[in-house]
Amino acid sequence: MDNGVFGYHPVPKPEHKRGKRKRGQETAITAKVDKEVYRRAGEAGYTVCEHCGCSVPRFRFERCHMLNASQYGTGRAPWNIVILCGPRNDNGSCHHWADETTEGRDWKARKQAELYLYYTAGEGRQYWQ
Structure with a gap:
């Protein structure tokens, strides 16, 4: 039996790598960034919330993207x-406030600009290359 034009014609899988990282790879927080963020939040000798300054959260501390991961905010x-x-889904938490309110989103934009200057022109340069 002849398979003809529309028959089974297997093709080998290409050997090349993907050209662009997937979103999850781009937004995942790297170990180096995680270590630096906890160092910065723990400058007082113990970890504190970078918004309210509390050292004992109701539930836990969480890492928050300033530019949301859904918008390709980098974790690098x-x-x-x-x-x-945290947690992000708890109405009284700082993480929920930052992600879900207009005031919180404005704070995130200001804080990100402040941190960018800290790491590029301020004393944070010694911690991040």
Whole structure:
């Protein structure tokens, strides 16, 4: 039996790598950034929320993207990640406030600009190359 034009014609899988990283790879927080963010949040000797300054959250501390991961906010730069009180889905937490309110989103933009200057022109340069 002849398979003809529309028959089974297997083709080998290409050997080349993907040209662009997937979103999850781009937005994942790297170990180096994680270590630096916790160092920055723990400058007082213990970890504190970078918004309210509390050292004992109701539930836990969480890492928050300043530019949301859904908007391709990178996890490879410490000026895009802060430590906030969590969890994100709890109405009273700083993480929820920062992600879900207009005031919180404005704070995130200001804080990201402040952190960018800290790491590029300020004393944070000694911690991040």
